[in-house]
């Protein structure tokens with residue numbers, strides 16, 4: 001399961017239309033990054049768009065954050081597996097039975113995607129959590145949800161890189177940590193609240209860095225990606 005030899009960066013293709021998304025994809029190398037298709041483009045373009053990216057050689061993280069009753073989520077995960085995506089996610093707050101149902105259904109697939117549980121959204125801080133009736137430290141809640149995800153047999157979680165080290169310490173190496181909330185020095189934070197730089201996230205133990213606007217909204221997205229890669233491996237020739 002170790003991602004050591006594979007690209008660590010997952011570019012979040014958050015665009016309002018197909019053309020700019022494909023334009024960026026055509027400038028990227030599938031050997032150097034994976035792509036994330038989320039609610040916006042999937043709702044507009046559907047599975048055909050995922051297949052177009054796969055046809056260009058990309059592995060796809062289908063980020064639809066399923067959160068529903070166990071039967072519905074399990075069936076949606078099966079549909080994602082049929083699409084041949086690399087990774088799919090569900091909300092851990094859907095509960096243990098929901099996650100177990102997803103795991104069980106994917107175990108019947110010949111090519112199951114990695115199943116990842118979203119813990120506490122990286123856009124939320126302690127006050128946002130308190131406002132929905134969950135007072136306390138976001139990290140404690142992430143740890144509790146991570147343990148639940150592990151108990152359900154998920155392959156890993158989505159969390160902020162701020163929680164990567166504590167989750168790694170608690171749950172060990174054989175559990176993927178997928179972290180958005182990544183901002184290069186000087187990049188606009190936007191709606192994210194729990195953030196680290198790419199190099200900090202990697203040093204903290206994140207396996208995959210999900211990065212959207214710092215790349216997609218940059219005047220030169222490819223240059224922005226190369227700069228991030230360079231910050232992760234300054235000695236590498238890129």
Ligand SMILES: O=C(O)c1cc(=O)[nH]c(=O)n1[C@@H]1O[C@H](COP(=O)(O)O)[C@@H](O)[C@H]1O
Pocket residue numbers: 012014038063065089118120121122123158159180181182190192210211212213214
């Ligand atoms: O599951 C996700 O990918 C996700 C979980 C989370 O807690 N926070 C989060 O930002 N994301 C996604 O990661 C991407 C981050 O994008 P930027 O904030 O533009 O870098 C977006 O596509 C979000 O939907």
